[in-house]
Amino acid sequence: MPEPFAGTVRAARADDLPSMRTLLQDSALPVEGVDAHVQAFLVAEHEGTLFGMVGLEHYGDAALLRSLVVHERARGSGLGAQLVHAVETAAARDGVRTLVLLTTTAAAWFPRFGFVTTTREAVPASVTASVEFRGACPASATVMQKALHAR
Ligand SMILES: CC(C)(COP(=O)(O)OP(=O)(O)OC[C@H]1O[C@@H](n2cnc3c(N)ncnc32)[C@H](O)[C@@H]1OP(=O)(O)O)[C@@H](O)C(=O)NCCC(=O)NCCS
16 A cells, blocks of 8 residues: 655646656546646646646536546555545635546546536536547546535
8 A cells, every 4th residue: 555645736837748648648548638728737746756637627617527647656545536635626616516527447436526427418518518528538438527515
């Protein structure tokens, strides 16, 4: 069992992009839209190395949680949970009421944070217009959502 993650979670910067792309590609997650929206991502850094990231795309009062990934070496350290909590806090602060995500690999993991499986038809139309819904993520991906309360 790895030690708890000892680094910091902070806003991503343009100079993080090469490491962010590598993190995503190593876990076979889509990189579309990352370069153009780097300010919409949080990264987890420890001693100059990125160990994880997560992104938030806003669509009205809904948002898409995307590109959540933890480097293989840091998995099981609680970093994934830390990133979910950080992005939820940011979303609630921004007035997001519904968080939506697509996953092919972690549908059994997100319920611990209150996400429930839903259908593409049931999520806000603004979110289904996103690049992930329109093709970057496979049609077979599980759709999950969570209602947030204003903070
Ligand atoms: C999913 C992911 C972000 C979890 O990160 P992490 O840092 O290992 O998560 P945590 O340390 O907070 O949680 C570990 C716990 O989650 C469980 N878990 C981790 N990944 C899981 C998965 N894909 N499905 C089910 N459970 C999972 C672990 O077994 C462990 O369980 P325990 O608390 O009962 O011991 C990471 O495995 C990852 O990057 N996976 C590849 C990319 C991915 O699937 N992203 C999410 C979809 S967009």
